[in-house]
Amino acid sequence: MDLLSLARTVKGRAQEPFTGVATMARTVADPRLPLLLVLNRTLFTPLYRASFLSAAAGSGVLRCMATRPCDLESIAEHLDTGPEERQRLRAWLDIGVRLGELDRREGCYRLKSRTAKALARVGNDAVAATLEELLRFHVPALRDAPRMLQGGGRFGLCDQDGLVVARSSLVVRGFVEAAVRKALPRTAPVRLLEVGCGSGAYVRYAAELNPRLTALAVDLQADVAGQAAKNMAQWGLADRVETRHGDLRTLDLQPQFDIVTMHNNIYYFPQDERAEILARARSLLAPGGTLLLTSSCRGSGTLGLEVLNLWFEYAPFGGPLPREDELLGQLREAGFDDVRATRVLPGQAFRAFTGRNSVTGPAGAPPARSAATTTVERTGS
Ligand SMILES: C[S@@+](CC[C@H](N)C(=O)[O-])C[C@H]1O[C@@H](n2cnc3c(N)ncnc32)[C@H](O)[C@@H]1O
Structure with missing residues (x-):
């Protein structure tokens, strides 16, 4: 179990009577724990949400679900993926559910969050594309700058998706x-x-x-x-x-x-x-x-x-x-x-x-x- 999962477990059990009091005390006293909890809320989860929404909007999956709830088959058909990819597609969609962007009921996925619903609107296409541009081109600029300075690499036009x-x-x-x-x-x-x-x-x-x-x-x-x-x-x-x-x-x-x-x-x-x-x-x-x-x-x-x-x-x-x-x-x-x-x-x-x-x-x-x-x-x- 990684430190973050452990932190969540400890937090979740804080109200329960302690069984392994010494273990719990040691874990809670770990000085990295508060930082991890703060980062989880302020950085990790928003980054996961942004990445999921960007991919779901860019691939047209949000727009599909905007018209009606979609089962796995219809999403697979929209993405033109083969039957061998069903499990991987489900795993990705389920993260969307876990993040609160989608809902799954009776085998169908639908839009849940206000952000997912807004990004699915045709009139907001430029905003959805801006999110995609941010993740695909802006993030690499921030992430790769030191490496590029050291190694001399530079971006080319091919690093941008002109259509996005x-x-x-x-x-x-x-x-x-x-x-x-x-x-x-x-x-x-x-x-x-x-x-x-x-x-x-x-x-x-x-x-x-x-x-x-x-x-x-x-x-x-x-x-x-x-x-x-x-x-x-x-x-x-x-x-x-x-x-x-x-x-x-x-x-x-x-x-x-x-x-x-x-x-x-x-x-x-x-x-x-x-x-x-x-x-x-x-x-x-x-x-x-x-x-x-x-x-x-x-x-x-x-x-x-x-x-x-x-x-x-x-x-x-x-x-x-x-x-x-x-x-x-x-x-x-x-x-x-x-x-x-x-x-x-x-x-x-x-x-x-x-x-x-x-x-x-x-x-x-x-x-x-x-x-x-x-x-x-x-x-x-
Ligand atoms: C940021 S996009 C803007 C597109 C459009 N003008 C708009 O405002 O929605 C810049 C566009 O300029 C094009 N471009 C860049 N250099 C060019 C050049 N030398 N000749 C023709 N087009 C060029 C790129 O291929 C790209 O599609």
Whole structure:
């Protein structure tokens, strides 16, 4: 019996007459016991709950149970597991019962806790994906940092599940949509390029605001772009929105867009490459076109943002969340005019940045204002 189980036994028997008084006294006097009991309540159990709920939400098991109580067979069918896995599936579900997240009655599992019921709701999908992102990507950043510092390891894009991130990044949907509403012309025909489109939800939103808008939605990750294309078809937008798997740095396009949007992805680029990247985005804008970039920024952010920032510190392909003044400087360096940062809500770390491409020269080529823009002139479109 481990010390924790022993502690629980002792606690449970505290009211009973002591038989082995000396043994009990020795156990209770163990100086590690109070710490274990406190950690069990404050760390171990919440971690088990979070892990179970994240897996149950991510695998769709919570959503299954939201519609009706499910027996083992129907859950196995949903997960597409063979009969040889039934016992292991039951063992996992029973931990959910033990944690108080599920209930089991007459051979059927159902949702029990308020958290499980809330995470099962379709409207809370971004929150469920945030929990999954936290456990799968944030926890490794905290856990592996010392080992990575010693061994030199770093995170790569393959350490993130792009489909989970495409869902979790919609937690800031209200902020991004407010920024899109402000920047988008409503009646004139608009050609939009969305870089790093994720689910494509913001292209859909823009298309709903302006019925004459057409768009190219691009994402670096093939599975993310594939899912966005499926979403566009499902939303009835396939004839207005082309979805492509591609990289902003190598897109071979004319400067044809009235608006380029980059939502929640400037930190996927190293800090010292951002001015060049922004100049690249500008080179795809028609004269007079606008860049709309939204991002959480460093400072006054939540703990979750600080840990996201930490993850990108350990990812050589990206960099930390931007600072407002630093990104404004990079936009100017990239050749944008009328550069602005807008706070969508007071006290929030989220900002909408805009800049205008006033260049009327050939093919929207960036002006030679700095070393960074000069580099883009050589490698750009
Ligand atoms: C955090 S997600 C945000 C998705 C979406 N914009 C949103 O806000 O919901 C960032 C996305 O940017 C994409 N991305 C990163 N670097 C890119 C690049 N160089 N070109 C195109 N897409 C890129 C990633 O693949 C990822 O899907």
